Amino acid sequence: xxxxxxxxxxxxxxxxxxxxxxxxxxxxxxxxxxxxxxxxxxxxxxxxxxxxxxxxxxxxxxxxxxxxxxxxxxxxxxxxxxxxxxxxxxxxxxxxxxxxxxxxxxxxxxxxxxxxxxxxxxxxxxxxxxxxxxxxxxxxxxxxxxxxxxxxxxxxxxxxxxxxxxxxxxxxxxxxxxxxxxxxxxxxxxxxxxxxxxxxxxxxxxxxxxxxxxxxxxxxxxxxxxxxxxxxxxxxxxxxxxxxxxxxxxxxxxxxxxxxxxxxxxxxxxxxxxxxxxxxxxxxxxxxx
Amino acid sequence: xxxxxxxxxxxxxxxxxxxxxxxxxxxxxxxxxxxxxxxxxxxxxxxxxxxxxxxxxxxxxxxxxxxxxxxxxxxxxxxxxxxxxxxxxxxxxxxxxxxxxxxxxxxxxxxxxxxxxxxxxxxxxxxxxxxxxxxxxxxxxxxxxxxxxxxxxxxxxxxxxxxxxxxxxxxxxxxxxxxxxxxxxxxxxxxxxxxxxxxxxxxxxxxxxxxxxxxxxxxxxxxxxxxxxxxxxxxxxxxxxxxxxxxxxxxxxxxxxxxxxxxxxxxxxxxxxxxxxxxxxxxxxxxxx
Numbered sequence: 022x023x024x025x026x027x028x029x030x031x032x033x034x035x036x037x038x039x040x041x042x043x044x045x046x047x048x049x050x051x052x053x054x055x056x057x058x059x060x061x062x063x064x065x066x067x068x069x070x071x072x073x074x075x076x077x078x079x080x081x082x083x084x085x086x087x088x089x090x091x092x093x094x095x096x097x098x099x100x101x102x103x104x105x106x107x108x109x110x111x112x113x114x115x116x117x118x119x120x121x122x123x124x125x126x127x128x129x130x131x132x133x134x135x136x137x138x139x140x141x142x143x144x145x146x147x148x149x150x151x152x153x154x155x156x157x158x159x160x161x162x163x164x165x166x167x168x169x170x171x172x173x174x175x176x177x178x179x180x181x182x183x184x185x186x187x188x189x190x191x192x193x194x195x196x197x198x199x200x201x202x203x204x205x206x207x208x209x210x211x212x213x214x215x216x217x218x219x220x221x222x223x224x225x226x227x228x229x230x231x232x233x234x235x236x237x238x239x240x241x242x243x244x245x246x247x248x249x250x251x252x253x254x255x256x257x258x259x260x261x262x263x264x265x266x267x268x269x270x271x272x273x274x275x276x277x278x279x280x281x282x283x284x285x286x287x288x289x290x291x292x293x294x295x296x297x298x299x300x301x302x303x304x305x306x307x308x309x310x
Numbered sequence: 311x312x313x314x315x316x317x318x319x320x321x322x323x324x325x326x327x328x329x330x331x332x333x334x335x336x337x338x339x340x341x342x343x344x345x346x347x348x349x350x351x352x353x354x355x356x357x358x359x360x361x362x363x364x365x366x367x368x369x370x371x372x373x374x375x376x377x378x379x380x381x382x383x384x385x386x387x388x389x390x391x392x393x394x395x396x397x398x399x400x401x402x403x404x405x406x407x408x409x410x411x412x413x414x415x416x417x418x419x420x421x422x423x424x425x426x427x428x429x430x431x432x433x434x435x436x437x438x439x440x441x442x443x444x445x446x447x448x449x450x451x452x453x454x455x456x457x458x459x460x461x462x463x464x465x466x467x468x469x470x471x472x473x474x475x476x477x478x479x480x481x482x483x484x485x486x487x488x489x490x491x492x493x494x495x496x497x498x499x500x501x502x503x504x505x506x507x508x509x510x511x512x513x514x515x516x517x518x519x520x521x522x523x524x525x526x527x528x529x530x531x532x533x534x535x536x537x538x539x540x541x542x543x544x545x546x547x548x549x550x551x552x553x554x555x556x557x558x559x560x561x562x563x564x565x566x567x568x569x570x571x572x573x574x575x576x577x578x579x580x581x582x583x584x585x586x587x588x589x590x591x592x593x594x595x596x597x598x599x
Contacts, residue, residue, distance in 0.1 A: 027422045034405035045418035056387040060425045098345040100432050116323035129334035133316045136349045143389050143432030
């Protein structure tokens with residue numbers, strides 16, 4: 022998986038514990054920071070979405086990282102690089118969509134430049150940590166339970182609709198306008214007093230389980246859930262102490278954390294010992310997303 | 311100027327006082343934030359620079375915005391989108407160059423994704439404001455003097471060298487590896503106790519003078535300085551009270567702020583009433599930078 026290889030090179034180059042997570046946790050400033058790029062024809066196609074949907078989703082993927090850290094969305098900067106034939110209306114619509122996915126954050130700046138032929142979006146989101154316990158992928162401990170909420174597989178079905186020119190608008194919207202579970206993030210980060218792990222499932226539920234297990238040096242035994250290998254569902258999963266009570270509707274238990282085994286992740290009876298066995302897409306490889 | 315038109319649309323769409331400056335000033339968090347995109351064949355050409363120089367310059371243009379605000383460079387995130395044929399060495403060299411332009415900041419995260427065929431770089435820099443007075447472009451007042459430091463015109467001469475396959479390495483380095491004047495930024499922001507304006511001269515000294523005058527609703531009378539219309543010199547200019555003493559070597563006085571006249575900027579005897587008269591390049595138009 023080329024993306025992970027590159028992250029290793031970067032870690033070697035700059036050192037530090039910050040790299041590789043969705044957010045950098047800057048304790049001295051009381052914030053977490055996340056930045057994501059979206060590139061035309063790699064992460065989105067303009068034949069498949071309106072400028073407003075592009076704005077919505079670009080913002081949502083960033084705010085999702087803030088929620089995954091358990092922080093409160095506070096500020097974002099938006100940097101757009103656009104081919105010279107782009108219209109004023111595109112920009113208006115993009116921002117109109119982006120505003121709908123702010124979840125309380127404020128747009129405070131950014132950049133706008135030209136681009137040769139592809140649209141390039143980069144958003145940086147800042148979340149505040151006051152009154153919250155911040156999550157980390159490496160905080161799962163044996164005995165913890167893993168919980169989530171929301172539907173799985175809708176987004177990848179929506180992508181199928183787009184690829185096949187289908188007309189199920191609801192599925193397409195699940196893909197292009199994912200709703201974020203700010204309530205889940207806020208509830209856990211403001212009620213928990215122990216270390217815990219949290220992640221979004223943007224690369225798939227199976228991916229999130231695997232990464233939490235690996236980065237926490239534990240193993241996870243999970244249930245099989247329909248749609249768990251599909252990407253782009255922006256739900257959250259959390260690994261929390263077994264006795265932590267989550268007083269929210271519709272939470273489900275998807276697995277439990279155990280001492281490190283000779284596998285990283287077990288889904289029903291199938292053991293996964295390395296990441297590639299999950300057969301997920303690579304941000305560098307596929308032409309889907 | 312398309313860039314300024316787009317900024318107007320964005321301001322209308324999202325409101326707020328933050329948009330249009332180089333940095334967003336987030337007082338409640340004690341930080342300023344700046345984000346810039348650099349796009350291959352718009353802002354740089356790989357025939358003209360090494361990956362290390364690209365890393366250096368990408369970082370420098372962002373840190374320069376932090377210095378222009380009078381803040382202390384603290385953290386940066388780096389988001390790269392790269393064509394699939396990019397090598398590991400490219401990434402190593404890019405980061406090696408980027409590290410040389412940190413001016414005290416730490417790289418704490420970012421993103422790495424694929425791109426169809428062009429390289430996209432987006433960097434977000436965070437500066438801290440503790441112990442400093444933060445500058446704004448709109449703080450120049452009649453009676454203020456305008457000071458700067460450093461050479462002008464070297465960078466655009468370096469660009470000429472690149473365009474014409476010249477071999478003056480020193481000029482080329484002035485263009486590709488601009489040195490930032492952290493001392494000037496730090497001195498003023500830690501010694502001044504009144505409002506003041508500061509900007510970098512990345513779009514030219516004439517551009518910076520014009521923008522400060524316009525955004526402060528004043529006029530500026532400036533000297534003619536060789537190289538003042540060339541872009542990409544990363545010096546700083548500041549508009550400070552006439553009696554503010556700057557105990558730094560090589561500072562020069564470039565102009566004075568006066569009550570608003572029927573021109574925005576006067577350079578020697580030539581009056582500029584609107585921005586286009588400066589005949590500077592447009593980030594959306596030109597194919598140079």
